[in-house]
Amino acid sequence: MEIRRAATVAELLAAGHLYDDPPREDWAARFLAAPGHLMLIAYTEDGFPAGFVSGVEMIHPDKGTEMCLYELSVDEDHRRRGVGRALTEALLAAAEERGCRGAWVGVDTDNDPALATYRSTGAMDEGVFTMRGWTLPGGG
DSSP, rough: OEEEOOOOOHHHHTTTGSSSSSSOOHHHHHHHHHTTEEEEEEOOOOOEEEEEEEEEEEEEEETEEEEEEEEEEOOOTTTTHHHHHHHHHHHHHHHTTTTSEEEEEEOOOTOOOHHHHHTTTTTOOOOOOOOOOOOOOOOO
């Protein structure tokens, strides 16, 4: 397995089977152009995108720069082989290279595979929280 940073829209679209919804070319281009956005894709020996992790740098006056692990996904046929752990570790290494002073992820408390992956990479439980969201009209 090889982990590479996605650098083209074609790479992001080729990993579409890993996303929650079908990717859009315009959103993929915007993602790549946005400062602080990062996607790493794990490829099998034959070039199949087996998983990805995306991260977004966040800056705050009292926290400095932190990396938010935005999403982690591994193809069903490639799970329980260390792909998620390798992707998480690669994102943490990239965050450190970028000068981030920390990293964090929001995860559902009943998502045992994700919790095990993050725990295996040294993540500490910082307590239960709730997340609220807004769908904005015209958000495209």
